[in-house]
Amino acid sequence: MAPSRRAPTADGTARRRVTATDVAREAGVSQATVSYVLNNTPGQTIPAHTRERVQDAVARLGYAPHGAARALRLGRSDVVLFLLPDWPIGPAVVTLVEGLTERLQAQGLSLLVRRAAEGVALSGLWRSVSPAAVVSLDALDGAELEAMEGAGIPVVSALVRPRASAPGVLTGSHTLIGATQLQHLAATGHRHIGYGLPDDPRVAVFRDLRLDGVRTAAFELGLAEPSVRVVPMSVGGAADVVAAWRAESPAVTAVCAYNDDMAFALLAGMRTLGLTAPTDLAVIGVDDTPLAPFAHPPLTTVRQDADAIMDFLTAAVLRRLAGGTPPRPPRSEAITLVVRESA
Structure with missing residues (x-):
């Protein structure tokens, strides 16, 4: 077998790109065989020991197929x-x-x-x-x-x-997410429900779809229009919104949060007010993020089938x-x- 080589340039200061020809020479096979092995070409019966020689040569030389050449092929x-x-x-x-x-x-x-x-x-x-x-x-x-x-x-x-x-x-699923949130809260006895809007305009399309689902479900169940408030992503800001919901008449007793991150903010804001979920205010999120089971208390949420x-x-x-x-x-x-x- 020929010794390993990387073919330096004429001035000896840089190495040219390793080619399939170099791999074929290193492995002692034809360039066609190298192509068949690397591309798993159907209909070609290549002995296992030959495949191994080609793959070993690829590893020794550090060969990577040239993207442009592969695209042309x-x-x-x-x-x-x-x-x-x-x-x-x-x-x-x-x-x-x-x-x-x-x-x-x-x-x-x-x-x-x-x-x-x-x-x-x-x-x-x-x-x-x-x-x-x-x-x-x-x-x-x-x-x-x-x-x-x-x-x-x-x-x-x-x-x-x-x-x-x-x-x-994705449109129908986000509308259904909002409906699922409200339906769960209604099924557990809540009649005055809030919806937490994000303050990030980049998510407006999801926000609108989910809120539409919440409103439609409330209408179908004969509930009042949800109390919609923007929830800042800060503990103090979330606490102020929680206090505002509880000050309404009748008071909001449960909230559909836009996503789990907002739900975490609401739970943290509630703790600063000495409140707990779900006794003082029930909270449901969206996404079932990895931290949802570790919230205090563990977060009820809606998971989409990613x-x-x-x-x-x-x-x-x-x-x-x-x-x-x-x-x-x-x-x-x-x-x-x-x-x-x-x-």
Whole structure:
């Protein structure tokens, strides 16, 4: 077997990129064999000991396939461009990005996450990246969408703000989340219920959908319109809102918090007032974040089936790349009420 080599440049100060030819020479096989092994080419019977020699050579030389060359060979890159709206990067978004990354990596694809800034054209981004596909969680400009599809780049959507021709995959679930919160509080005897609004305008679309679900459920159950207040994300600010709810006539006895983080703030504000949940004020959150069971008291919350969304997006990307149509979106009812001690 030939000795390991990295082929220095003429001046001896730098090393050129290791190629598949170098791997073939190192392993004592043809370049075609290297290609078959690295790409798991179907229909090729490569002996196990030959595969091992190629993989050992790859490890010794530190070979990595050249992205541009691979893109030319396949007719596309292995990058899936994930357009993330200008949302706060909380636990739910992190879970979505991590899960989608893992699922696509298992299929030989890489996820590139970029924020889609409002009013900024995406053409420069997708033209420079040349992605295999684009995943968007929000509605795209019609001309931009047409340009990408016309360039052979499939676009997969799980829209929060639906277009008339494309109902939002995530829309119904967030409305149902709000309804589930209120229905649980009503089922436990509460009749005067508050809703905690976030003060971050970036989450307005989720806020509006969830609040709509709360209001609709209250109307259907014959309850009064929920008392809606903005809850600052500070202990003192949350305490002031709790005091205001309790001062109403009749007093609010339970609150639907926009998410678990807000619920934590409300519970902390209640403690500064000497109040406890659910005796003085019941609180229910959204997201079932990892800290929810450790709240004081443990937080009752609503969990969305993130796996269903990630599975849908992955399957949709793979089907579009194969020339097919996306699968049916996940059912909006894929949410779970997690009952603990706060409500």
